[in-house]
Amino acid sequence: xxxxxRGTEVRVVRKGExxxxxxxxxAACSRQSPVAPPNQSDxxxxxxxxxxxxxxxxxxxxxxxxxxGLARLSTALKSVSGQGPKHFxxxxxxxxxxxxxxxxxxxxxxxxxAFLNRTLPTLGLSLALPGPADxxxxxxxxxxxxxxSPDLAPGAYHSLKGGLLIVREPVQSSLPKSPLKxxxxxxxxxxxxxxxxxxxxAGIGLVLVGGQSGEQALWTSLADGIFxxxxxxxxxxxxxxxxxxxxxxxxxxxxxxxxxxxxLARLDQRIEAIREARDRLRVRQASxxxxxxxxxxxxxxxxxxxDKVNEPLPAxxxxxxxxxxxxxxxxxxxxxxxxxARAVAEHHREVGDLNRQAESQRQCPEPDKTKxxxxxxxxxxxxxxxxxxxxxxxxxxxxxxxxxxxGRDYDYACVSCHSAGFGDAQGFCxxxxxxxxxxxxxxxxxxxxxxxxxxxxxxxxxxxxxxxxCTSCHHPPHTKAFHLDDRxxxxxxxxxxxxxxxxxx
Ligand code: HEC
Ligand code: HEC
Ligand code: HEC
Ligand code: HEC
Numbered sequence: 001x002x003x004x005x006r007g008t009e010v011r012v013v014r015k016g017e018x019x020x021x022x023x024x025x026x027a028a029c030s031r032q033s034p035v036a037p038p039n040q041s042d043x044x045x046x047x048x049x050x051x052x053x054x055x056x057x058x059x060x061x062x063x064x065x066x067x068x069g070l071a072r073l074s075t076a077l078k079s080v081s082g083q084g085p086k087h088f089x090x091x092x093x094x095x096x097x098x099x100x101x102x103x104x105x106x107x108x109x110x111x112x113x114a115f116l117n118r119t120l121p122t123l124g125l126s127l128a129l130p131g132p133a134d135x136x137x138x139x140x141x142x143x144x145x146x147x148x149s150p151d152l153a154p155g156a157y158h159s160l161k162g163g164l165l166i167v168r169e170p171v172q173s174s175l176p177k178s179p180l181k182x183x184x185x186x187x188x189x190x191x192x193x194x195x196x197x198x199x200x201x202a203g204i205g206l207v208l209v210g211g212q213s214g215e216q217a218l219w220t221s222l223a224d225g226i227f228x229x230x231x232x233x234x235x236x237x238x239x240x241x242x243x244x245x246x247x248x249x250x251x252x253x254x255x256x257x258x259x260x261x262x263x264l265a266r267l268d269q270r271i272e273a274i275r276e277a278r279d280r281l282r283v284r285q286a287s288x289x290x291x292x293x294x295x296x297x298x299x300x301x302x303x304x305x306x307d308k309v310n311e312p313l314p315a316x317x318x319x320x321x322x323x324x325x326x327x328x329x330x331x332x333x334x335x336x337x338x339x340x341a342r343a344v345a346e347h348h349r350e351v352g353d354l355n356r357q358a359e360s361q362r363q364c365p366e367p368d369k370t371k372x373x374x375x376x377x378x379x380x381x382x383x384x385x386x387x388x389x390x391x392x393x394x395x396x397x398x399x400x401x402x403x404x405x406x407g408r409d410y411d412y413a414c415v416s417c418h419s420a421g422f423g424d425a426q427g428f429c430x431x432x433x434x435x436x437x438x439x440x441x442x443x444x445x446x447x448x449x450x451x452x453x454x455x456x457x458x459x460x461x462x463x464x465x466x467x468x469x470c471t472s473c474h475h476p477p478h479t480k481a482f483h484l485d486d487r488x489x490x491x492x493x494x495x496x497x498x499x500x501x502x503x504x505x
Contacts, residue, residue: 043084045162047182047241048077051210052092052131052233055112057119058344059234060414061406062478064279065331067236070344072330074123074337076238085162088124091184092210092233093131095143102423105412107358108351109141115347119340120147127158127166129184131211152184163245171202178203179245179321186211189228196223205251205321206241219261219325225250227323234477240326246319254324256313261325267305268327274298276481284486302333352410355431359410364429372451372460374421374428374443376436379453386495387442394491396440417473420444445469 050073059066077088095116101109120128128146135142145151152158157167163179171183183204185192192199192207199207200223207222209230217232217239231239244254253261278294309326316322328334367373377397381388391397399418403409410431412423419434420441421427426448428434443449445465452461467484474482492498 044082045084045164045243045245046080046082046086047164047243048080048086048088049208049229049231049239049241050088050090050235050237051208051231052213053090053094053116053235054097054233055095055109055116056234057112057115057347059236060478063480064282065275065480066477068234068330068477069336070119070123070235071336071338071341072334073235073238074340075335076328076330077123078337080240085160086124087126087160087162087164089127089129089166089208090120090125090146091129091131091208092186092231093133093213094128094146095130095141096133096137098133098213100137100141102412104355104358104362104423104429106141107354108412111351111354112347113141113143113146115343115350117144117147119343122343123340125149126160127152129166129168132186133211162243164243167202167204171198171204173198173201175202177248179247180205180243180251182206182208184208184210188212192222192228196226199223199226206323217327219327221253225252227251227253227325229325236330236477238328238330240328242324242326244316244322246321249320251321251323254313254316254322257324260308260311260313263308264305264327267301267308268329271298271301271305274301280481280483280486283490348407348411352407355410355412359430359432362430364433365425368425371426372448373426374424374437374448375450375453376420377439377441377443378436380442380449383453383456384442384496387497390493390496391442391491396444396491399440400438417478421448424448440473444473 056068058069058071080086095109095113125147126149128143128149129152130143130146137143150158152166152168154168155170155172157165157175159165159176159178165175165178165181167175167181167183169183169185169187175181181202181204183199183202183206185207187195187209189209192209204226207226207228209228213233215230215233217237218228218230219239220228222228229239229241231237274294274297278291278298281291281294313324377388377391395402400409403411403414403418408414415431416422418440419438420443421437422431422434423429428437431438437443447462447465449461452458470484470487471479471482473479474487
């Protein structure tokens with residue numbers, strides 16, 4: 001194992017090392033369910049939480065440091081070892097990205113749902129609670145019982161071994177006694193802050209917030225004895241809560257934890273800043289020496305973080321309920337679990353096969369002949385030879401090969417940003433019929449050009465869509481940072497909008 005991974009909170013599982021998966025027995029679930037006894041021994045209960053997976057089984061690999069993925073999640077979950085009960089809880093939007101899949105992507109969506117239903121139990125999933133966008137999906141696309149998890153109706157609760165009571169909104173004040181009541185919420189931070197009294201009345205000690213997009217991970221205190229956890233999205237983070245529950249009384253952070261938390265947050269910010277600086281150097285094709293210097297800084301910063309994590313905390317008091325929050329970012333430091341990685345790869349193959357077959361039967365909608373159509377970049381080349389040649393030197397002209405190399409060219413979750421006009425009534429609906437519209441061609445930025453190509457009339461083509469034109473594809477998680485001038489300078493030049501490039505006459 002290398003220096004960077006040693007001592008971090010994840011113990012990376014080496015090849016050949018066999019680990020027993022702790023199978024979590026589910027207690028019966030209903031309003032009448034018996035409440036689990038508090039933790040008899042003094043072993044910590046481990047609560048592992050991830051939220052708003054949005055069906056992401058693997059990051060797309062679009063940027064230099066993609067985060068998340070089931071294979072890493074699996075490794076991270078296995079690495080949590082302890083004598084006490086271990087529970088893995090998923091909440092927030094499990095499948096939905098916030099909108100229903102396009103008609104051609106529905107079959108693939110269902111295949112992914114089946115895949116998650118099969119795979120999540122192998123990761124030790126205890127409970128999955130879908131979010132608002134999942135419930136807004138058409139009935140036949142809704143998550144259903146993800147991974148065999150019980151379905152908690154609004155207001156219902158479910159008891160987990162070790163003294164945890166998982167409660168769904170709306171909170172009832174008449175919950176059974178339990179060392180720790182955990183509310184799974186979809187409300188905003190402000191709404192929760194305005195409702196402290198009912199949380200206190202119900203004896204809630206921990207609130208898990210999900211179902212809102214674009215949010216960063218957050219651990220904070222809402223009021224005395226009530227903590228709030230937001231675990232970020234797309235399974236990029238796994239929050240580990242080490243809980244020492246010995247009976248009633250308010251939940252407290254382990255002494256020393258909050259100072260350590262601040263120091264870790266500062267180190268995390270530093271790691272993130274170095275990573276971003278390094279990635280910008282790469283994008284600008286800086287010298288290998290400059291990039292290597294940043295890499296060294298990154299190694300040192302990660303080591304400092306690992307040392308901080310390993311620093312012993314003051315001893316645990318003899319009585320009372322305590323929590324220690326261990327945030328974990330699923331980055332490249334976390335190795336893939338081989339079996340899960342194989343299952344994910346197999347799933348991707350199935351998606352490709354499914355769509356390839358479906359295309360032979362699919363009827364595409366009739367194109368609207370009153371509007372311009374996507375025709376492909378070679379048509380533009382006839383009059384814009386120089387622009388075409390410059391474009392060919394940019395990664396946009398190779399974006400399709402990227403998908404082919406990854407075996408994802410029939411994955412409809414990838415096609416639209418690596419081509420021009422997919423799923424558009426003026427474009428194409430089958431990869432098999434895409435022809436020259438593969439790759440991020442001229443029309444990905446200038447719009448459908450059949451009419452302009454017939455006339456050369458500039459009123460029939462868009463010259464510049466500005467920043468929004470780029471960020472329709474260059475947005476998180478596919479692109480982390482997008483600095484327009486930097487990027488424009490890399491796609492424009494002599495023969496193609498040279499005058500628009502900064503520094504050019
Ligand atoms: C929302 C648009 C979007 C979607 C959807 C998308 N990509 Fe990308 N992809 C991009 C962008 C933008 C980049 C370039 C990232 C950058 O440099 O900012 C990229 C880059 C990549 C790269 C890196 C190419 C290189 O030269 O290093 C890979 C690999 C990739 N994508 C694979 C995929 C796969 C696989 C999928 C489907 C799971 C996918 N992409 C879906 C927008 C997208
Ligand atoms: C038949 C030749 C021809 C073809 C084919 C052609 N163009 Fe043009 N294009 C022109 C001419 C001529 C102009 C300059 C018009 C002017 O300045 O009045 C132009 C201008 C443009 C402009 C600048 C518009 C502006 O407002 O300044 C863009 C962008 C453009 N073309 C993109 C495309 C794209 C994309 C395609 C392929 C879909 C394409 N062209 C195909 C002839 C062509
Ligand atoms: C249709 C989606 C799409 C649009 C629109 C788009 N890009 Fe990209 N871009 C991509 C993809 C995909 C890649 C990665 C290609 C690959 O390597 O496979 C990429 C890569 C790049 C790269 C290469 C990586 C780097 O930083 O060197 C630059 C530069 C870039 N885009 C700039 C832009 C700019 C500027 C705009 C807007 C004027 C833009 N892109 C609009 C999809 C898009
Ligand atoms: C990633 C987005 C992107 C792609 C792909 C792209 N362009 Fe452009 N194009 C731009 C931008 C941005 C400008 C500059 C607009 C401005 O500032 O005036 C531009 C300018 C132009 C212009 C007008 C300026 C000039 O140099 O005459 C033409 C013509 C043009 N593009 C044609 C093409 C053709 C042909 C292709 C394909 C071979 C293509 N573009 C691919 C973004 C793109």
